[in-house]
Amino acid sequence: MNTYAEECFAEIKAKNPGEPEFHQAVHEVFKSVSPVLEKRPIYRKMKILERLAIPERTIIFRVPWVDDKGDVRVNTGYRVEMNSAIGPYKGGLRFHSSVYLGLLKFLAFEQTFKNSLTTLPMGGGKGGSDFDPHGKSTMEVMKFCQSFMIELSRHIGQFTDVPAGDIGVGGREIGYMFGQYKRLKNEFSGVLTGKGVKWGGSFIRPEATGYGCAYFASEMLATVGQSLAGKTCLISGAGNVAQFMVQKLIQEGAKVVTLSDSSGHIYDEEGINEEKLEFVLELKNGFRGRISEYAKQYPHAVYTPFDPNLGYNKIWDHKADCAFPCATQNEINAVDAANMVKNGVKLVAEGSNMSTVPEGVDIFEDSGILFAPGKASNAGGVATSGLEMTQNSQRIMWTREDVDKHLRIIMKNIHASCLSAAEAYGSPGNYVVGANIHGFTKVADAMCDQGIV
DSSP states (O other): OOHHHHHHHHHHHHHSTTOHHHHHHHHHHHHHHHHHHHHOTHHHHTTHHHHHTSOSEEEEEEEEEEOTTSOEEEEEEEEEEEEOSSSSEEEEEEESTTOOHHHHHHHHHHHHHHHHHTTSSOOEEEEEESOOOTTOOHHHHHHHHHHHHHHHTTTOBTTTEEEEEBTTBOHHHHHHHHHHHHHHHTOOOOOSSSOOGGGTOOTTTTTHHHHHHHHHHHHHHHTTTOOSTTOEEEEOOOSHHHHHHHHHHHHTTOEEOEEEETTEEEEOTTOOOHHHHHHHHIIIIISOOOTHHHHHHSTTSEEEEOOTTSSSOGGGSSOOSEEEOOSOTTOBOHHHHHHHHHTTOOEEEOSSTTOBOHHHHHHHHHTTOEEEOHHHHTTHHHHHHHHHHHHHHHTOOOOHHHHHHHHHHHHHHHHHHHHHHHHHTTOTTOHHHHHHHHHHHHHHHHHHHTOOO
16 A cells, blocks of 8 residues: 555544444555556545545434334434445445444445446445344334335435345335335335336346356356356355355356355255255245254255354355355455365355455465455446336336346456456456456546546
């Protein structure tokens, strides 16, 4: 990291105490783009780094609602509108007990560059609440979503800010929020993405993040003359991203042997086939059950509870060819990364945002493992959200095949852009550097063109 970037990072860290995820994300980008800053002094003159790390707008509000017992409950709602240089703010809403302002600033910062990589006109944003839908009744979830949207509706719109889903926010929650927005604004517009296909949604949107990550991994393997066919794969998580990554990997001829949730993971040496995946879909999406039920349904599979005191996650300690973390940020630590190297993993593509701690990334890179950061490999979700916005604007609906074709092309182009930028700035084959530089330069140039705003 050059002196200017170091000084900027130190100032940002001092002004944003107690936000380690945000610090980590900013440090990674500033380190990667240091060579660009040397070649383009206009970025320093225009204070691009300083401006990039401060949200254009941060909205914090209370969300009161009434539970099934008639008791009043109160949560905190957030929307971080980070950067609109290349389009309206775009990014998901996360409902989880771990949500706080620093986490959303990290996600919005990452989202800015991820959206830039897609080539679509979308800025970066993120939002959510410390409300956790797990354990709540359908009626309680609806009441919360409606109360949340009463305030959020003041700050979003199809030309201003277009939220989507994230952890804890699926089709059910999007539906309740969209219905409330329509009721409040008296308009039917593409203000949210991830909508149902019967009311303005897009085919492939639920599958897009998982499918896109598989497509990106396929492009990575092609650089060394290989494919996904026959590869043994580890996947963490059991939500939307993990589910459809399993589906696409099965279609590509790979064998998936793990899935997980916060309670632990299952290891199925025989591989998760279409029938078993259907069970997982019903378990997680219908009954909202725990992944441990998989081992009861298929006794040959082994369930291992997660031990927070162990210092590493046993899901990453199985022999495999590829690994796809699809659960949450920093789920792979240095010990996990070392275990993957020991067990023969040759490719890691992040399905979740910033899945790997910096020390883990260093281990992957030093070991020659093909490693893709989430802002590149999991960009398929927001890319398809952008395609949903396009369909809404045109008042048309593309076929499943058309959307999938566009998604494949976008992921192929992101892969090529990452390699090209990494090569141009002296780090050939480094997807982290390439993704950060390519995403950064487009946003930075737009900020320069639009003046000091």
